[in-house]
Amino acid sequence: MRLQARRLVMLLTGLTTSPALWAEWAFNMPEGVTDLSRSIYDLHMTIFWITVVIGVLVFGVMFWSVIFHRKSRGAKASEFHESTLVEILWTSIPFAILVVMAIPATKTLIEVYDADNADIDIKVTGYQWKWQYEYLGEDVSFFSNLSTPRDEISNARPKNPNYLLEVDEPLVVPIGKKIRFLVTGADVIHSWWVPELAVKKDAIPGFINESWAKINKPGIYRGQCAELCGKDHGFMPVVVDARTQEDYESWLQEKREEAAKIRELTQKDWTMSELMAKGEEVYNKVCVACHQLNGQGLPPMFPALKGAEMAVKREMIDDHINIVLYGKKGTAMQAFKDQLSEVDIAAVVTYERNAWGNNTGEMITPKDILDYKKDGKYTGRHSQENAKEAK
Numbered sequence: 533m534r535l536q537a538r539r540l541v542m543l544l545t546g547l548t549t550s551p552a553l554w555a556e557w558a559f560n561m562p563e564g565v566t567d568l569s570r571s572i573y574d575l576h577m578t579i580f581w582i583t584v585v586i587g588v589l590v591f592g593v594m595f596w597s598v599i600f601h602r603k604s605r606g607a608k609a610s611e612f613h614e615s616t617l618v619e620i621l622w623t624s625i626p627f628a629i630l631v632v633m634a635i636p637a638t639k640t641l642i643e644v645y646d647a648d649n650a651d652i653d654i655k656v657t658g659y660q661w662k663w664q665y666e667y668l669g670e671d672v673s674f675f676s677n678l679s680t681p682r683d684e685i686s687n688a689r690p691k692n693p694n695y696l697l698e699v700d701e702p703l704v705v706p707i708g709k710k711i712r713f714l715v716t717g718a719d720v721i722h723s724w725w726v727p728e729l730a731v732k733k734d735a736i737p738g739f740i741n742e743s744w745a746k747i748n749k750p751g752i753y754r755g756q757c758a759e760l761c762g763k764d765h766g767f768m769p770v771v772v773d774a775r776t777q778e779d780y781e782s783w784l785q786e787k788r789e790e791a792a793k794i795r796e797l798t799q800k801d802w803t804m805s806e807l808m809a810k811g812e813e814v815y816n817k818v819c820v821a822c823h824q825l826n827g828q829g830l831p832p833m834f835p836a837l838k839g840a841e842m843a844v845k846r847e848m849i850d851d852h853i854n855i856v857l858y859g860k861k862g863t864a865m866q867a868f869k870d871q872l873s874e875v876d877i878a879a880v881v882t883y884e885r886n887a888w889g890n891n892t893g894e895m896i897t898p899k900d901i902l903d904y905k906k907d908g909k910y911t912g913r914h915s916q917e918n919a920k921e922a923k
Contacts, residue, residue: 659719660866694754702752715740717735721734794873814876827887873898878898
């Protein structure tokens with residue numbers, strides 16, 4: 533018993549004195565870095581102090597009555613029936629308080645929903661389990677995936693300070709500009725949430741919800757999906773990188789150039805080694821969570837690719853390409869037609885048909901994927917041409 537008591541005391545002491553623990557205790561909402569977040573915070577504090585005053589008055593009168601008008605002191609309850617004055621007071625005072633609270637609340641709500649006259653429009657689409665950002669009118673679109681190393685997730689190495697809150701491609705925006713977010717979903721309901729921007733909108737398939745932000749200072753602002761959306765719900769963070777206008781314009785130009793390079797790569801004559809290297813990169817980025825690093829999958833929900841008929845039989849190349857492009861209804865296999873480029877799809881299909889001992893020797897090129905999207909079938913014409921040129 534003494535040992536258990538000692539351990540309990542040590543545990544309680546550690547919990548109450550640990551600086552790391554207290555650093556995580558946030559009793560209030562963040563003020564944020566936008567005009568909108570500041571307005572919401574000010575409203576929150578206004579309502580909070582009104583309720584504090586009400587609580588002090590109500591409980592003060594209650595405790596004063598209990599202490600000074602108790603029976604042991606000879607107090608006797610007043611006897612009366614119906615009081616017009618009391619009824620007017622307990623109706624009019626709460627009504628007046630609600631009016632006082634409604635005025636700033638209405639002003640803030642009008643501000644929250646005023647997404648007009650935006651400088652930048654960004655479409656945010658939730659996928660299982662990633663975000664797509666499309667800068668409308670800029671020809672820039674990309675996916676943002678969790679970049680926390682799998683070794684940290686599996687506890688093979690220590691977790692970093694931004695564990696599960698880091699991505700390969702953050703959403704880059706300029707400061708001092710009004711940014712309108714058009715939020716929707718591609719599969720199930722998600723929720724795009726960045727506390728410091730005071731933005732939290734449900735991403736619902738078939739609907740577009742609006743929100744906006746005007747960030748006042750540069751920095752990295754992190755959030756998460758706030759709607760339970762499937763097994764990897766906890767693995768789709770949001771990272772917003774707010775930059776100066778000059779840095780933002782430079783980044784935007786780089787993304788346009790990247791898009792142009794991808795279009796050029798679609799017409800390139802690829803070699804098997806190049807496709808395998810690219811395919812492994814794509815597989816480890818978008819496929820590994822379900823089908824595993826060794827291609828064994830997690831049957832029956834996530835079937836194995838190693839030795840699978842579809843991945844080793846030549847007559848099933850059409851099926852292989854089709855399921856990567858368009859997914860499979862009723863299963864967790866989603867469509868990657870809009871998520872991956874022709875280069876990525878060709879590379880990952882080639883990789884899956886030649887990795888883990890599958891070794892079919894078959895090569896699918898980006899041009900083949902373009903033909904498939906156009907004609908709905910795989911001819912292998914471009915792959916055969918590449919093979920002849922290689923010889």
